Amino acid sequence: MALALRTKKEKVVKTDKKSFADKYNALCYRTLGKRLEPDNDKTAKLAARLRQADMNLTPGMYLARNYITALIVATASFFPYFFIFAMMIDSETWFVFTLALTAVSGAGTLMVFPLAVTSRISNKASKIEQELPFTLSELSILASTGLSPVEIVRKIAKREESVEVSGEFKRAVYKIDIEGKDIITALSETARDSPSNVFRETIWDLANMIHQGGDLDGYLRNKADDVMKSKRFSQKAYIEQLATYSEIYVTLVLLGILLIGVGAFLVDALGINVMGLTSDMLLLGLTFGLLPMAIIVIGILVSATYSRTE
Structure with missing residues (x-):
């Protein structure tokens, strides 16, 4: 004890x-x-x-x-x-x-x-939209079994596969169980705070379907197909952006830094300075300033683009 x-x-x-x-x-x-x-x-x-x-x-x-x-x-x-x-x-x-x-x-x-x-x-x-088509398919299956909307939301909130989407539904469950709100209000407020426009529109439509009544199973199946098609299209667009960033890196970063390096050597050969900077100072600024900054910026852009194509 x-x-x-x-x-x-x-x-x-x-x-x-x-x-x-x-x-x-x-x-x-x-x-x-x-x-x-x-x-x-x-x-x-x-x-x-x-x-x-x-x-x-x-x-x-x-x-x-x-x-x-x-x-x-x-x-x-x-x-x-x-x-x-x-x-x-x-x-x-x-x-x-x-x-x-x-x-x-x-x-x-x-x-x-x-x-x-x-x-x-x-x-x-991006993670929510990546998980959303599969979640919508599961929602349509649950809706076809005759479960109530509240029970469907609870089932999705307990899922361990789709972490981001289940986390959004957990917020709705919290609003229902702890704050005492009805399911329509809970879903509407959860959609309002979601970072994904696709998820926000889907949850608002789901709340309207629950409020007005209708073929919830059919709506969820059609929405899952639409989201999957949209995701494929967006992946192609992001891959094209990735290729654009690669071209920018090759043309601007590599060639630009090479030209600056050549300019520094010319400054040293001619024995002049630029704004009080000698060739050694220009090369130091290039090595420890411009080059790392350019690599970091391109790396951030590529990483942000790649995260959306996963």
Whole structure:
């Protein structure tokens, strides 16, 4: 008995421990987030996007975390840039380059967070749409057995195969069982917070069919076929985008970097400088600045496109 009680206490202590991210978010909210929580259309839209991305953050906490993190990154990047341009290279314009790159670091950090939210929403929507045709087929089979709409929703919510779609239906079950809402309201609110337009339209149509009555089995079968055809078409479009990104990488990145390298050697051969930069400084900027940035940008674009073609 004593061992069981001690085990329970250890589990409680473990669950009470907050991660570093939670503590950091709470600190950002106390520092700045409370002042960034006005109730207006912009914060409402941001809150909806955060719900779609499954991020348990308020708009004020999210914005405060972005601003404070960008400030920390900009401050931390100032010292390496100062050391490189003022100490190692000993450039006369070290102050300009240091401040410019520091500002770029802070601005880049601010851009990363909205892109991360958009990426999470896009990836989640892609996974939902990938699972949706098979879920609709199963829904039509369940509807043909004569189960009630509530029981059909519960069955789909318990599925372990389609994780994203079953997670959306779990939200509807939560609204029915815990919040005491009827199935039509629960489905409508679940559809409203879904990141997938196809899933949103499907659930709204399903709620209307339940409310007005009709051939639910036939509608679900036809919808499954339409979604599958749409998915095949979108996969072809994304594959074409992937080929376009490959061409951009070859033509702009590789050839552009090669031309800059040749230009640096010409600068060295002619004994001139560009904006106070020698050929060695240009090659350093090319090697540690432009080249990694170009590869990262192309990699992000290709990764985002590839995730949609899975």
